Amino acid sequence: MSNCTCIVDIDFNDAAEISTSTIRKARKSHECCECDREIIVGEHYEEATLLYDGSWDRYRTCLDCLSVRSAMFCGCWYYTHTWEELEESLRERWEELPPSSAMMALTPRAREMVCDMIEKIWEEETLKEETEGNPNSIRLDPRDQAENHLINTTD
Ligand SMILES: [Zn+2]
């Protein structure tokens, strides 16, 4: 897809035989299968049932994680792996920010979580690049440098 703005495009050839998904209103509290947060009574969430390898599985996803899946994933996903797959894809293309249309399609909470993730990846990758690019340039603390200077001159 040439003008697709999805971030995660999983190579998928192992789809469930039957799957259904519906938006439900929680009559008791549940746990989101993606972010582990509590889905509280009265809150809407997605319930998906999948027949896979002869057995049925049920996955409940909060609307925050659901927005990540629909804005960032290109049609396919593995339940319970949404954040992991997103992090992997964002890391591969960390110098490029996700399209703002995708960011705007997220719920406020999901947007905050994605922004935190981007920030974390950015920090880690820049640090990695700095140390990989210049293995000899270990930045010295100014005090250490002064001490080194002292040792050298007393010699
Ligand atoms: Zn969630």
Ligand SMILES: [Zn+2]
């Ligand atoms: Zn797509």
